[in-house]
Amino acid sequence: MTGIEGVLTVDLGAVAANWSQLAAAAPGDVGAAVKADGYGLGAAPVARALLAAGCRHFFVAHLAEGLAVREAIGPGPMVAVLNGFPPGAEGGEGLMPVLNGLADAAAWTAAARQAGRALPAILHVDTGMARLGLDAGEVERVAADHGLLAGLDLRYVMTHLACADAPEHPLNAEQARRFRAACVRLPPAPRSFANSAGLFLGPEFGSDLGRPGCALYGINPTPGRANPMRQVVRLEAPILQVREIPAGASVGYGASWTALRPSRIATVAAGYADGYLRALSGRAAGILAGRPVPLVGRVSMDLITFDVTDMPLPSPGDRIGLIGPGQTPDDLAFAAGTIGYEILTSLGARYRRDHIGA
Numbered sequence: 001m002t003g004i005e006g007v008l009t010v011d012l013g014a015v016a017a018n019w020s021q022l023a024a025a026a027p028g029d030v031g032a033a034v035k036a037d038g039y040g041l042g043a044a045p046v047a048r049a050l051l052a053a054g055c056r057h058f059f060v061a062h063l064a065e066g067l068a069v070r071e072a073i074g075p076g077p078m079v080a081v082l083n084g085f086p087p088g089a090e091g092g093e094g095l096m097p098v099l100n101g102l103a104d105a106a107a108w109t110a111a112a113r114q115a116g117r118a119l120p121a122i123l124h125v126d127t128g129m130a131r132l133g134l135d136a137g138e139v140e141r142v143a144a145d146h147g148l149l150a151g152l153d154l155r156y157v158m159t160h161l162a163c164a165d166a167p168e169h170p171l172n173a174e175q176a177r178r179f180r181a182a183c184v185r186l187p188p189a190p191r192s193f194a195n196s197a198g199l200f201l202g203p204e205f206g207s208d209l210g211r212p213g214c215a216l217y218g219i220n221p222t223p224g225r226a227n228p229m230r231q232v233v234r235l236e237a238p239i240l241q242v243r244e245i246p247a248g249a250s251v252g253y254g255a256s257w258t259a260l261r262p263s264r265i266a267t268v269a270a271g272y273a274d275g276y277l278r279a280l281s282g283r284a285a286g287i288l289a290g291r292p293v294p295l296v297g298r299v300s301m302d303l304i305t306f307d308v309t310d311m312p313l314p315s316p317g318d319r320i321g322l323i324g325p326g327q328t329p330d331d332l333a334f335a336a337g338t339i340g341y342e343i344l345t346s347l348g349a350r351y352r353r354d355h356i357g358a
């Protein structure tokens, strides 16, 4: 029997292959950003697949995400928390905080004193994002007094690129320059620099540890050029009904689409509550029997509608492809005026999730 839920298929073999491809090409080690539940695809299965492929450095945003990844992969590999530890979370169960300013560093040196041993950490230097990380003044204070990092086992100094997806942007080279300059002012430590797109920018963006995220999940890290990564996600949602409407009838909220001819409409069980963004209204297609069918009318919370007039009569229960090789997360993002990351991290909780290829 066909379920009436959508099916989200995550190809873990493709995730692993994408990681291996990046790891083979990068000059240093390559880790993986698995924050936000592995970009919406399931942090635990994704992290286990990456571990099996050889990945030993994992990045999450929140402490709770880190604990979940640690639970999934067991002890050993590095799990670093980009947003740092909340106050009082010292201990962190084998996780490592990213220190995003001197206040973080002070708290972590105090924790090390209390623990009576060196505590591992990653020091984040801001070179052009102005979100998190030591600013230039803080770098100078550390340069003048390495004691500000006393008791820390500095595993990496990292920075983060603002414009890696725009290779010609002058800020890229400027950030590389600022990062090199900051690193010579700080206690010696391995460096962690490039995200996915940064790994494609050239040798001065190489480092001891790359931190790709989106490329692992099939997002194009080289916008404007052919996508070198394998697609990971397939999303299909079932047709609940097929109905015939006369010319002049409108479909959906706001009556935003009107049939110009007698038409056949397939109503499908997915909507903006499932991450099928409302901004896609009138701007995307479904794939039915290998052919595109236009999305018509507004995307509603739980339903979307496709014009299948020119198709052989589908049956309720047949699935329409929403994401796949013919319509990638990047394609949907372009249609919706956003980025593939937002498409992936918006994928809802109401799909059946099949992880394959592990």
Ligand SMILES: *Cc1c(COP(=O)(O)O)cnc(C)c1O
Binding pocket: 033, 035, 082, 160, 194, 195, 196, 197, 211, 212, 213, 214, 215
């Ligand atoms: C999310 C994130 C990454 C991964 O970025 P992608 O563009 O997805 O490759 C790397 N570093 C930091 C600090 C991040 O926040």
